Each structure stands twice: as C-alpha cells, then as structure tokens.
Amino acid sequence: MAVAETVQAPRGRRPLSSARLKxxxxxxxxxxPGILGFVIFTAYPMLFSAVVSFTKYNLLxxxxxIGAANYDRMINDKLFYTALYNTAYYTFIGVPLQIALALLLxxxxxxxxRGINIFRTLFYLPTVTPAVASVILFMYMYNPDYGFFNYxxxxxxxxxxxxxxxPSWVKPAFIIMSFWGVGGQMVIFLAGLQSVPLTLQEAxxxxxxxxxxxxxxxxxxxxxxxxxxxxxxxxxxxFQVFTVAFIATGGGPxxxxxxxxxxxxxxxxxxxxxxxxxxxxxxxxxxVMFFTAxxxxxxxxxxxxxxATN
Amino acid sequence: MKLKSFSRRNFLxxxxxxxxxxxxxxxxxxxxxxxxxxxxxxxxxxATKAAEPAATAxxxxxxxxxxxxxxxxxxLIQMDDALKLIVKDYMGLNPHVTLTLNQFPFADFAAKLxxxxxxxxAPDVNYVHxxxxxxxxxxxxxEPLDEYMKADAGFARDDxxxxxxxxxxxxxxxxxxxxxxxxxxxxxxxxLLENAGLELPWDLHQKGEWTIDxxxxxxxxxxxxxxxxxxxxxxxxxxxxKLQYLWIWGFGGKVWDNRGAFDDPNxxxxxxxxxxxxxxxxxxxxxxxxxxxxxxxxxFQGGNQGLFVSGRIGIYQSHRSFTTRIPADTPAGVAPMFKxxxxxxxxxxxxxxxxxxxxxxxxxxxWDLVSYVGMEGVNHVIAxxxxxPTRKSQMSGEVFRNxxxxxxxxxxxxxxxxxxxxxxxxxxxxxxxxxxFQANYDEAVLGRKTVQEFLDDVKVEADRLLHE
Numbered sequence: 001m002a003v004a005e006t007v008q009a010p011r012g013r014r015p016l017s018s019a020r021l022k023x024x025x026x027x028x029x030x031x032x033p034g035i036l037g038f039v040i041f042t043a044y045p046m047l048f049s050a051v052v053s054f055t056k057y058n059l060l061x062x063x064x065x066i067g068a069a070n071y072d073r074m075i076n077d078k079l080f081y082t083a084l085y086n087t088a089y090y091t092f093i094g095v096p097l098q099i100a101l102a103l104l105l106x107x108x109x110x111x112x113x114r115g116i117n118i119f120r121t122l123f124y125l126p127t128v129t130p131a132v133a134s135v136i137l138f139m140y141m142y143n144p145d146y147g148f149f150n151y152x153x154x155x156x157x158x159x160x161x162x163x164x165x166x167p168s169w170v171k172p173a174f175i176i177m178s179f180w181g182v183g184g185q186m187v188i189f190l191a192g193l194q195s196v197p198l199t200l201q202e203a204x205x206x207x208x209x210x211x212x213x214x215x216x217x218x219x220x221x222x223x224x225x226x227x228x229x230x231x232x233x234x235x236x237x238x239f240q241v242f243t244v245a246f247i248a249t250g251g252g253p254x255x256x257x258x259x260x261x262x263x264x265x266x267x268x269x270x271x272x273x274x275x276x277x278x279x280x281x282x283x284x285x286x287x288v289m290f291f292t293a294x295x296x297x298x299x300x301x302x303x304x305x306x307x308a309t310n
Numbered sequence: 311m312k313l314k315s316f317s318r319r320n321f322l323x324x325x326x327x328x329x330x331x332x333x334x335x336x337x338x339x340x341x342x343x344x345x346x347x348x349x350x351x352x353x354x355x356x357a358t359k360a361a362e363p364a365a366t367a368x369x370x371x372x373x374x375x376x377x378x379x380x381x382x383x384x385x386l387i388q389m390d391d392a393l394k395l396i397v398k399d400y401m402g403l404n405p406h407v408t409l410t411l412n413q414f415p416f417a418d419f420a421a422k423l424x425x426x427x428x429x430x431x432a433p434d435v436n437y438v439h440x441x442x443x444x445x446x447x448x449x450x451x452x453e454p455l456d457e458y459m460k461a462d463a464g465f466a467r468d469d470x471x472x473x474x475x476x477x478x479x480x481x482x483x484x485x486x487x488x489x490x491x492x493x494x495x496x497x498x499x500x501x502l503l504e505n506a507g508l509e510l511p512w513d514l515h516q517k518g519e520w521t522i523d524x525x526x527x528x529x530x531x532x533x534x535x536x537x538x539x540x541x542x543x544x545x546x547x548x549x550x551x552k553l554q555y556l557w558i559w560g561f562g563g564k565v566w567d568n569r570g571a572f573d574d575p576n577x578x579x580x581x582x583x584x585x586x587x588x589x590x591x592x593x594x595x596x597x598x599x600x601x602x603x604x605x606x607x608x609x610f611q612g613g614n615q616g617l618f619v620s621g622r623i624g625i626y627q628s629h630r631s632f633t634t635r636i637p638a639d640t641p642a643g644v645a646p647m648f649k650x651x652x653x654x655x656x657x658x659x660x661x662x663x664x665x666x667x668x669x670x671x672x673x674x675x676x677w678d679l680v681s682y683v684g685m686e687g688v689n690h691v692i693a694x695x696x697x698x699p700t701r702k703s704q705m706s707g708e709v710f711r712n713x714x715x716x717x718x719x720x721x722x723x724x725x726x727x728x729x730x731x732x733x734x735x736x737x738x739x740x741x742x743x744x745x746x747f748q749a750n751y752d753e754a755v756l757g758r759k760t761v762q763e764f765l766d767d768v769k770v771e772a773d774r775l776l777h778e
Contacts, residue, residue: 058449059424059427060424060428060445060449060451139608139609143606143610144609145538145540145606146538146610160537162603162606163609164605165603165605165606166605167752248608251745252549252748252749252752253605254749254753254756254758255749268421269420269421269424270420270745271739272741273742
C-alpha cells in the first residue's frame, strides 16, 4: 500500500495528510530513545570535545580558547609520533597475525568431531576473561626465570628474554598477548566457514582439487567478506589498545609501549590537558577513518560478495 | 487485575507529551547552564545540600539542621572496614548529619573526581593524593584549611609529624589533613644477613652506623646466585621522580631551584654534579643487578614483596602499609632510613589526606568531618595496618601498638617519623615532567644515555613545562 502510494506520488511537494503525519510521528517516537541516546551520549560529547580541542582546559577551571595551539603542539610533540609508531606497529603486525590465527582455529573447529562444541567453547572462553586478569596472568608468564615463554625457549637452548623490560621485545610480547582474545574473530570465521556452500567444495573436489587448493580457491574467496569484516574491526580495535599497556608497563620501558590512547588518557587525566587530549582524540578518529576508507577502497578488489553486481 | 486497554491514539498522545516534556526539560537544563557563571558551573557541588535552617526552630531548644555530607575516598580493600567504621562513629556522634561515603579504585579515582568536578558534581570532602594537591589548590577546587585549624580547639595542628601538613600545602597554606603516614622503612630478611655475617641495620642505627656505605656494602654482599637462584641485596626505588628526591638531596643536590618553598619552582636543577651523583648511585644498583629490575619484580607474583617473603631480597625498601602485608612469622627486622653522604637521614612520606571542596555549602560541617577524621577517625585506619600514626602523640598509643605484626618494632617507626624534615613538593606540571623523567631514567638504566645526559634532557623539557 505504502509502496503504491510512493510510486503514484507526484514529484512536487504535497502537504502531509493527517494520517501520514501520525505515521511519521509514530516512527520518530519509536526511534526517539535511540536518537536521544545518540545525541546525548555520543553526538554532544563529540561536538564538545571538538570545541575543547581548541581550548586550554584542565577540568578544574573553565576552558579558554587558544585557537589551533593544541594541533600545533601535537605536530611538535615527539611522543605523539612515538605513540603513533607504537600503535601502528601493534596494529599492522598484530592484526594480520590475529586474523591468521583466528582463521586457523576456526578451520580446526569446523571439523565434524564428537564434542566439537566443547572445544569451541574452550577456545572462546579467553575472550570473556576480564582483560585485567588476562594481562596479570600474562605478566607472570613473561617472567624471565619462571615464565612459561622463557621455559619453552629454554627447552631449545634459546636466549633468556626480558619480555617486559627490553624495549625491543615488549611490543612483540603485547602482540602475543593479543592472541588470547582471538576467540571473537574465530567465532565469526566459524560462522563464515559454515556458510560456504558444500556444493562448491564437492564440485571442486570432483574436478580433482585437493584440500589446499579447495581452501585457497573455494573457501577463502567465499569468506573474504568475513576476513574483511575482521580486518576492519581489528584495525579499529587495535588503534584503541590501552588496557594492556596501562596495567603491564604504563607505557615503558622508554615509551616503547606508549600507545596512542594511553598517551591520550595520560594527557586527559594525569596531566590535566583535556584540550590536547581532545585534539589527540579527533586526530585518532581521522586516522582510523583514513585506514577504514583505504580498507574499503582496496576491499573492492579482493572481497567477493555473492550476488553482488560487481 | 484488569489491564486498561491503551489505544494507539492514546499511546501516540502520551508519547508526544513525553517527548515534548523531555525536550522542555532539556531546554530548561540548558538555560540553567547558560545562566550559571562559568566558575560555578565547574565547581558547584551538587551532592551536598545542607538543609535550610528550620524557620520555626524552637527558641529554647534549637535543633541542629539536618545536614547531608558526601565523602569520596579511594577504595583500598585493607581500609574498607576502617572507613565504614569512621562513618558509623561520626554519624553516631552527629545524629543530625547524614554522611555518605563513596569509594572508587585508586586507578579511577582521579578520573572520576576530575570529570565530576568538571560536570559540576563534587563531594563535600574528598581524598587528595599528593600529586593532585597543587593542581586542586592552584585551581581553587579545595579550600585552604589553616583558618579552620586555628579556630578549632580540638584540632592539634602541632601534633602532626613535621613535614606532613607541609607536604600537602601550596603557597604556604595547608589544603588537606593527613590520613596516611609512611616514612621509608628498610625491612630485612634476617637469615640472609646473619648467614652473610652482616650486622643488622637496626643495631647499626642504634650505634649511629647505619649509613649509605653500610647499606651499599650489605646489598653488594647479599647479591648472589644466578637465574632463579638469584638473591638481590636490595630493591629498586620506582623510577618516579618524587621517589628520587632523597638520592638527589642526600648527595647534596636540589631537584627544583626553590627547595623548601611552597611556591611553584622556576627550574629543574637536578642535573648538577650532586644530583647526577645521586641518580648515578640509584641507576648503578639496577645496572649492577644489586636489585631486581622493575620488569622482573612486576612479573613475579607479589612483586618485590613476594620476592622478599621468598627470601630472594635481602633488604626491602618499603613503608608502614607493607609491614602488615608481610606474614607475622617472617624472620624479618626493620630499620629506618640510613644516613646519606651529606650526613642527613631525611626520609620520605606521601601523606595522602582529605580536603574540603571550596564550594561546599556548609563549610563548617565539612571541616568538622575533616577534623574528626584527622584526629579520631584515623585511628581505625591505623588499626587496620594501612598507615603509621599521623600524629606524634599516637606513636606510642595502644591502637598502633596493637596493630603491628610480631617482627615489627615501634621504636623504628618513631625514629623514622623523626626523619621527616622537609616537604616533597610536586609542581603543577609534575605528571608530565615525571613521564619524561621515567623514560630518560630507563634509558640510563639500559645504558643508552649517561646519567648526566639523562638529567640534562629532563631539564630541557621540565623547564619548558614549568613555564608553560
């Protein structure tokens, strides 16, 4: 009925009938809690922080307008670049490895075995472990003398590594720690794998494709939307890494784990530079949007959507 | 119960009314904000509402007006019961006061308090960490307390340990009443020292021979073994600048140009030859593996305390709140700060306290609570083993005596309290300067910079921040 009305409606504006007005009003009323929540808790704080980024504001006294001084400060802030580098390192090395590991686990858990659901639950469990508890557990595992990792390395006569004390090892240590939480990505991959039509696998098999060829030429293309999804969310999430550095190292040693959001937090609540912290927040948004846009642009060439026109 | 039918029309009407109401309220709230002066908007406490004095108060028997007070404090599991007891006692003594205690984990406390202040919501009385006292005082968030202290006959200002009130002062005015007192203590593992043929630090102290050389000799002698058999003589003082003051002072240097003043400093001067010598001494301990590195102790269960209880640290530099965490049957002993090369045994304290919000509507009521906590309530915190007595007269009292573990020694605490002579000033930009200091300290420890280069680099950044 509504479709018919829309089709028959003339191009010019026409006054809203009372019935249509009521329908619109009802629609807006139904979505108003969501809109109000967004406006109050997201849009307004964002707008406020945009304004604050042009001020000097220590939370304790009213903000004072300083123009683009915070942006100028950021350009000349050596630690801004350190934080950006550390975050990029963690993201661009960590996220592909997380995706590879999650896919590997999903493939393993996609087998038809007795009790497979128990394994799926076990591999997903770390994801629901509180981050703080996981970080503390990993800190003990990184002890140079008693820790699990050095114990394994020692079995192969490897070097004694000071995982959290050596600036060259601490970021790899954090990336390893991030593998603990791949359960979320794994579940998404599992869902993706289960949606790959069996007929395609069978057809490829009849044509003589082995397991590896079927994986690369059937499975992977069919799950590219899922890989893309995990990649985009993984990058966005990694750029916001905070808890692990906040608890384990506080950004050290020698700022080697000073991640972007940690630097932002320290400015906001330790140095009371809320204006500068807001600046960092907006620049982070721009950075994340930039990489997401790149992902979407590049994704056109490798992500396959079944049924899409191009 | 019969449900009334609610037609779609009625529902839409009700929704529209509610929507208009919400928009109206938002608009009213917005108007209110605009009309309020900016300073009030950021500082006005919303939580406290002293009731209007009853207009019809009886002439002969004036009933005290009902007062609501809100107190925010850091949540520390060891003092949870103590704080609740303070609230109970205070309300028992003051039935006209409703005291609400809100506790927040230390890591979140600053963020919670600061954002609440910015939002115009503030407690009447709040916990103040030394790192924020200057910022809060400089921005007029907390009230100077000197006049209240003078006017309050029950408040024994002179009874507080010297340096305690001063450390929480700004521009000569006291802003908090201490709730914590913990001068440095050296807790030693007796069997390790006895097996190495070393005289115990407390015995040396009593003979006047507890010096930096004696300490250095001890930690060098006690540091033995490799890998998981390694025993370290001492512990590393965390890299925070405020914890390094003693080394810089003890070797004859200064941290800021206006040592001893209550005003903002103009210059970071720790890169003097004396300051370099002090920091070199501290850095050498890590480089020579006489103390476990921070990364090592952080990855060991219980940290330095765990290593000490395991007999893998000879002398554990600590303070009162840690003495009660070390089991009573540990073969431990305790000594105060040793004498530094300048002949002084100046110790360090971080007298966290409580302050009064400047905009609390009933300042007398808020002060009454602050005074009570500082004078009486703190006894519960002492009994819980979290703090040493904040006042001199409490040192030999029953509360403290009953709170110490078997191996502890009250005489040591008394001696340690007398070693506090000077305040530890943290300027407004301390947090940022400290961040730079820590990274440079790490570089010196890892041998990437000399100590002179480390302190010179800190000076450049610190001086810039002091004048921003």
